[in-house]
Amino acid sequence: MIMKSIVELLKNTFLFNGVDEKEIKSILKRYQYSIAHHNPNDIIRFRGDHINEIYVILEGFLVTEMLNNSGEIAKLERLETGEVLATAFIFGNHRQMPMDVLAKEEVTLFILDKENLVELLTENKIIMNNFIADISNRTQYFTKQIWDNFNNKTIAEKLNYYIKLQKNNTNVITLSNSVKELAEKFQVTRPSLSRIISKYIKNNILEKIGRNKYKILSQNYFQ
Known part of the structure; x- marks a missing residue:
C-alpha cells in the first residue's frame, strides 16, 4: 500500500x-x-x-x-x-x-x-x-x-430497553441484529428471546411487517 x-x-x-x-x-x-x-x-x-x-x-x-x-x-x-x-x-x-x-x-x-x-x-x-x-x-x-x-434484567426488560432505543416517529423498528445475534448481545438463548417476541406479537404489542422489522402497536409498553 x-x-x-x-x-x-x-x-x-x-x-x-x-x-x-x-x-x-x-x-x-x-x-x-x-x-x-x-x-x-x-x-x-x-x-x-x-x-x-x-x-x-x-x-x-x-x-x-x-x-x-x-x-x-x-x-x-x-x-x-x-x-x-x-x-x-x-x-x-x-x-x-x-x-x-x-x-x-x-x-x-x-x-x-x-x-x-x-x-x-x-x-x-x-x-x-x-x-x-x-x-x-x-x-x-x-x-x-x-x-x-x-443487573438482573429479565429478557423482556432487555428487549424493551433495546426497542425503546430503536423507536422512531413512524413506530417501526428494525432489529439491526438477527434474533440469534440479538440473543448473543443479551447473553440469553435464542429460543427464550424468540418466545418473548412471539408473545409480544400474540398480545398485539408488536406486529411483524418484514424481515427483522416490526411495527409498535402499543406505544405505552415501551415508555
Missing part, C-alpha cells in the same frame, strides 16, 4: 483525528509501522496472546468474542473502520488479549508497536489525547455493558 493511501486512511481514524496530512506523512517517515491484511473469518488474535502493539483499522471491521463457561460464544464488541484495537491492553502488568479477535470481512490494519507508540504519544499531544480518550470511552462502554447485562 503506497504512503498516499495510508495517509488518506489514517486521516479518518480516531487515533489520528485532528492531525493534518503533512504531519501524518512525517510520522510515517520517522516511525516504524507495519500494514497487515486479513481475509473474512481470519482470527487476528487469540485470547491470551501477548500484546505489544496497537491495531488501527484502516478498512473493514472486526469483532471480539469470548467463550464462556457453558461453551457458548459471547460477542463482546464490533470495531469499525477508523477504530483502534488494544489501546487498553498494551500497558499494564498483564499485557494479554482477553478475547479472540476475528475479521468479519477483508480487513487492513495499521500496526504500531509499544516502543514507537510511546515515542509518538510523547511527541504529539493530539494523538496522545485521542489515545487517552479511546481508553476512557472503552472503559465507559464496558462498564455500561456489564451493568446492562448483569
